[in-house]
Amino acid sequence: MEKTMVKVEHLKKYFPITGGVFQRVVGHVKAVDDVSFEVKVGETLGLVGESGCGKSTTGRTLLRLIEKTNGNVFFNDRDIYKLNKNEMRKLRTKMQIIFQDPYSSLNPRMTVGEIVGEALLDHELCSKADVKDRVLETLEICGLASYHMKRYPHEFSGGQRQRIGIARSLIFNPEFIVADEPVSALDVSIQAQIINLLTDLQQKRGFSYLFISHDLSVVQHISHRIGVMYLGSLVELAEKEELFKNPLHPYTKALLSAVPVPDPTLKRNRIILKGDIPSPAKPPAGCKFHTRCPYAKERCTNEVPQYKDAGSGHFVACHLV
Incomplete structure (x- = not known):
């Protein structure tokens, strides 16, 4: 069995909302809300979802570039949030990040x-x-x-x-790299070059990647497994082929229906989600997706679905499964 390099358990990152004359905390933006996953040695785990769903915050929190609110992060079986400043500084050489914006990230x-x-x-x-x-x-x-x-x-x-x-x-x-939307600001032809470069480097040096993107076709090309995030939570996680062949969560199905297909004769059943994404400061009760889900039942409005294995390592958080 492949060795686990990075293990994330029930990770949470809440940002305080202040208001009033004395700037008291009046609420929290739940950017990352109870996220758990593992990254194996030499594996690329893709993380996808709409803008603002907490993908980048997840990546930065597990590297300890921003401090967690709750949960655990293990790197090679070491809890990085229990390391002191000097120990964390030494570990930085093993865990790196490729920033999203190639313009503002360079001095x-x-x-x-x-x-x-x-x-x-x-x-x-x-x-x-x-x-x-x-x-x-x-x-x-x-x-x-x-x-x-x-x-x-x-x-x-x-x-x-x-x-x-x-x-x-x-x-x-390094051994582990968080690639935070490394190709989103680039032309399509350049995107292919960068993805091929990252793949070649992984084959030569054995890196593990957390590849963050909102583009499912890019993630499909580079990833071994793919996790889907919605409003700060993981709703589905599976092997790449399994996710594209057999999506279980309604949100994943909607995302996959929007991926362009190179064959113009092939017609797909496009799923258009209604309504706006709820605010992460006031997420809906029960299943966070129920306000936009075409299959929502009464149970979905008041009971949080359990994130569970539906078989063969295909994890999903949905009452309908």
Whole structure:
């Protein structure tokens, strides 16, 4: 059996809402609300859902870039929220992130060589003499040339900037990478290049990825398993082939019906969800999806569905299953 690298148990992240003259806490935005999953060694777990469903917050919370409200996160059987500052700093070299925006995530005052090599010097993992060689090697792996080292971020295209961001996360040779919508800001042709690059790097170095995206066709291409999030909670998780062949949750079915098909003669039954996404500050009682679900029963309005295994590792949270 494959070894588990990252294990997330009942993770919650609530952001306080303040109001009034004294700025008292009057409520909470439930960005991540009781999420559990595992990422195996060498596996890519895709995480999909509409904008604002809590995908990016999940990724940042399990890396401890933002602190959790509740729950547990284990990396190679170590609870990262029980580590002190120095222990967490050492672990940072094993857990990295590729940020969503290739424009704002790079310091415009630093050259590419400085951006990619900065962390090596900061963690004292390399001498100044050796940094250049490590940076050159990493840039070449990511499809960039040696002369790019002395250039600044504004001199590059969006695809090249994303490659710089990938190089920065690879410089440590990490074990786990959170890829936070790494291709959403790029042209389709560049998206394919970046996805192929991430896949090749995984095959060569054995990385594990949490690949966050709102595009199911992109996630289908790169992932081994796919989790579907809605309003801060996981509603379905299954092997890629199983999810696309046999979606169980009504929300997953609606998402899959919107994926473009290259065959113009093939007609699909498009499921249009009615109504707006509820506010994460005031999620509906019972099943969070019942306000938009075409199959909702009375039970769905007052009873929270249990997140359970429907068979063969296909997890779903729905009363209808």
